[in-house]
Amino acid sequence: MRINTNINSMRTQEYMRQNQAKMSNAMDRLSSGKRINNASDDAAGLAIATRMRARESGLGVAANNTQDGMSL
Numbered sequence: 001m002r003i004n005t006n007i008n009s010m011r012t013q014e015y016m017r018q019n020q021a022k023m024s025n026a027m028d029r030l031s032s033g034k035r036i037n038n039a040s041d042d043a044a045g046l047a048i049a050t051r052m053r054a055r056e057s058g059l060g061v062a063a064n065n066t067q068d069g070m071s072l
Helices: 007-032 043-071
Strands: none
Touching: none
C-alpha cells in the first residue's frame, strides 16, 4: 500500500492556520482599544503603567489621610 501526501495542501493549511492566529490577535487588540494588552506587546510600557497606577493609588490614600487629619 502506498500513502501519498500532498505537500502543497499541507503547506497551505499551515499558512492558513498562521494567518488565522495573526488575525485573531489583531482582533483582540482592536476590540480592547488598549495599546498594551499583555506583557509581550510592550514589557517596558507595561512596567511604567503599573508603576504609575501604584503611585496614583498611593496619592489617593495620601489625600484621604489628609482629609481625615483635617477633620480631627
